[in-house]
Amino acid sequence: MSDKHISSQFDAELRNVSTRVLEMGGLAEAQVAQAMYALTNFSSETASQVLRQEEKLNQMEVDIDGDLQRIIAMRQPAAIDLRLLIAISKAIANLERVGDEAARIARTVQRLVGAGVSSRLRVPVGDLGYEAELASAALRKSLDAFARLDAEQALSVLEQDNQIDQEFDGLMRKLVTYMMEDPRTISAAIDLVFVAKAIERVGDHAKNLAEATIYIVKGADVRHATVAQVENVVR
Secondary structure, three states: HHHHHHHHHHHHHHHHHHHHHHHHHHHHHHHHHHHHHHHOOHHHHHHHHHHHHHHHHHHHHHHHHHHHHHHHHHOOOOHHHHHHHHHHHHHHHHHHHHHHHHHHHHHHHHHHHHOHHHOOOHHHHHHHHHHHHHHOOOOOOOOOOOOOOOHHHHHHHHOOOOHEEEEEEEHHHHHHHHHOHHHHHHHHHHHHHHHHHHHHHHHHHHHHHHHHHHHHHHOOOOOOOHHHHHHHHHH
């Protein structure tokens, strides 16, 4: 078999794996959107759909990870291709965790619906929706940066990460006030604290995916670096 043919096969395998990562990302993003729809509308049925889809997301991670191991073992990739494979491994781990956070929100919805507290939670739930929009937008932008191998766009995800953190802090203050004003809602409001934390973690996983994209493009591990340090790497 010619080296050219082997190279073509390898390139096809890389494209296939990268495409499946984006498919997994699309499913993870949809999971978050469904989970927030379930929370906003107190839909136990939609929450159940999120939980059923979680198994599919988990299986996608296992399948892609298995293919990565096979490719590394058989192809012995060069440094730049090895970076891509390592970054893909990190990406799918973060996307699987996004699905975990969506499932956590879905289970919270089921508890709230079961407790019959939906009518008293309309206002704080609406506030959670804005935090979710920020986190989903970050995830979408990270996936697009990964698809395009666009380090600049990945950097913009890191630069905007503070917005999600600030929204989370604001939500904590509102929920504490909410509990103080009506102690009967303490249990339900605590559930919403965990929802807010789950949404914040979606933003964290989007950030991690952006860092993986920068690693592919620039060959630099920017985890734990400041935004200014990452800017120096990218620009």
